[in-house]
Amino acid sequence: MADDTSIKVSRETRERLQLLAGQRGTTMRDLVEELAAQTPTAEELRARGEQARRYLSDHMGIEVTSDTMAASARLRDLIAERSSAA
Template identity: 55%
Template structure:
């Protein structure tokens, strides 16, 4: 496997090194793990469609675009520490 250099600022490099050490792995392994565990937008879209189809098939629930938008807003509010109204 050919190596590639990734340029990051020193603070980011140092943080990656600490994270790798805490996990008992190399920075290369940490970055490989991160890249493998982080879905692309296309993978997220496919996951959403599969979940929507599953809910419709197994639970008889039809999810609308409005339902999706409300759920997305609820997650944003939770992440920001804002109160969330019931969905």
């Protein structure tokens, strides 16, 4: 078994973790460990993005550029604005 340690969180955060763990039928320890294991770091996200860009280029002939990314982000913003106005 790995060495255990403690973390300090506010009472509200502890209560929320307890509620979430209970709803999932698990312990707070397992919930926090799952969160840490499943949440990608900035480096992992960067690597995942690069892998996706390579795949699109190699298999579909699509080159993702900073212009493409900016246009995609703007389109998402416009859709979000329209959805919130409705």
